[in-house]
Amino acid sequence: MTVPAGGYRARTLITGMGLATPHGLGVDEFWAATRIGKNAIGPLTRFDASGYPARLAGEIHGFAAADHLPGRLVAQTDRMTQLALVAADRALQDAGVTPADLPDYAMGVVTAAGSGGFEFGERELRKLWSLGANHVSAYQSSAWFPTATTGQIAIRSGSRGPNGVVIGDQAGGLDALGQARRQIRRGTGLMAAGGFEASLTPLGWAARLSTGLMSTGDDPDRAYLPFDPDGRGYVPGEGGALLVLEDERNALARGASTVHAELAGYGATLDPRPGSGREPGLRRAIELALADAGTAAAEVDVVFADAAGTPELDAAEIRAVVGVFGPRAVPVTAPKTMIGRLLAGGAPVDVVTAVLAIREGLIPPTVNVEPSAACELDLVVGRPRTASVRTALVLARGHGGFNSAVVLRAVD
Structure with a gap:
């Protein structure tokens, strides 16, 4: 990998990837299932959806945040943020980046969110209604907010560079990458960027149903059919991905061993x-x-x-x-x-x-x-x-x- 001379604008490279999807938490595990067309959609189990018109989802089964994160952090965060933190750890490891070794302000974080921490918020609201205000977690003020994921990744990684959040529903995940590239072109050497959702809760389900765009089919193999004459909506899922983006010169200077692709446009x-x-x-x-x-x-x-x-x-x-x-x-x-x-x-x-x-x-x-x-x-x-x-x-x-x-x- 070489940098041409002259008036060349350094490329923005993807040097690390981490994700959490219904296919699992690892990139290799995800690809092994995706490349052969394995279907991970099934009946929703995170709550009783039998009384709702839509009852299928793409869930991440078997994820226990305590297996990956310290207990104090688990208590402070929603499932959405927990998934993102695990993916961020893996993306930085994939990139060969130890944030503590970076200069101050050399790394930033941009994530996309739509719903925020629904599961945490709903749980604390139930405590408020049934037990009273003294039983509501102090972290209710932050864990439900769409900015929580960026904030927690920045704290855990020690990022002091430009941090932000974008909201644009499904498009927001690409907007986060675009915003991260903008910050790189302004001089930040490395950005962690992506998006996550985990709103498979009664309130989150009701919010999605209100759009009228969800599929109400009960057959996991025929419920989500884009570009098919029988298509009648989408099936929701949970998870997301976090990518490490770098200025090409920054990646060369630190001796990045892996370059996955260029974010070209x-x-x-x-x-x-x-x-x-x-x-x-x-x-x-x-x-x-x-x-x-x-x-x-x-x-x-x-x-x-x-x-x-x-x-x-x-x-x-x-x-x-x-x-x-x-x-x-x-x-x-x-x-x-x-x-x-x-x-x-x-x-x-x-x-x-x-x-x-x-x-x-x-x-x-x-x-x-x-x-x-x-x-x-x-x-x-x-x-x-x-x-x-x-x-x-x-x-x-x-x-x-x-x-x-x-x-x-x-x-x-």
Whole structure:
């Protein structure tokens, strides 16, 4: 890995990855399941959902925070933050970074969140109603807040650089990466960035149901069907991913042993006002990301779709992708059909998946989906597809009109 001379802007590199998904806590474990299309969606068990119209989820089973974190930290944090802390530890280890050895202000943290610490908040509210205010944890004031994850990662790692939180539903995870790259270009050598959600609770479930976008199917293999004529919504999941991003010169200076990929381009837009008659902003986000990366559409080897799972939203995504690339001109996949939509955590997981696809030359499938003959996407379904993957595009949309896209590129 060398840096060209002259007026070259140093690349932003992904040097570490950590995640927590329904496939497990390790990157290798996640990839082993994803590359073969293993479905992790099943009946919701974190609470009794029998009285709700939707009863399936992508859960992380067997996770005990006390197995990974000190007891005092477990008591202070929600499941969302606990998952993020474990992933952050693994991402920094993967990058070969010991935060205590870094100069002051050399590292920052940006995460995305949508719901915040629902489980912690609900538990403390039950104490308030049943036992009284004296029984409510002092950490109620912080653990439920969407900023808690960034704050706890920063404290645990000793990060004193630029720290922040972005909120944009499913698109927020890519926005966190875009914000992290912005801070790197302003002079911060290393950023930890990603997104996490863990709102599989009664209140979190009710909030998601209110959008009308969730699937009410009871068959785990036919409940979440983006780009399928039978698609009627998405299945929620929990978890997310944390990535270590570095300025190329910073990575060279510290002798980084692993470089997974380059975060080459980023674009974000907002949809126009409903009823305006104007097209949604996803196509523009794609075009901005490609332009930012200096990449032509023909150079993209795979698109990781947002895959909302409802006919209207899927049709809009098809128009955007076909408008940029042409009909069936690029392979498209949505591995999130195996684990559910993780909201703020979903797109960073797709970024990790894209990096792994680049590494192995294998596009994982969109499971259980049977697109119609009229679908203009070259959707990878049924089985993984072997391919030379040098450049990948990851898309994400958030409820309320958020659109984001990132371009990832192999690093020689």
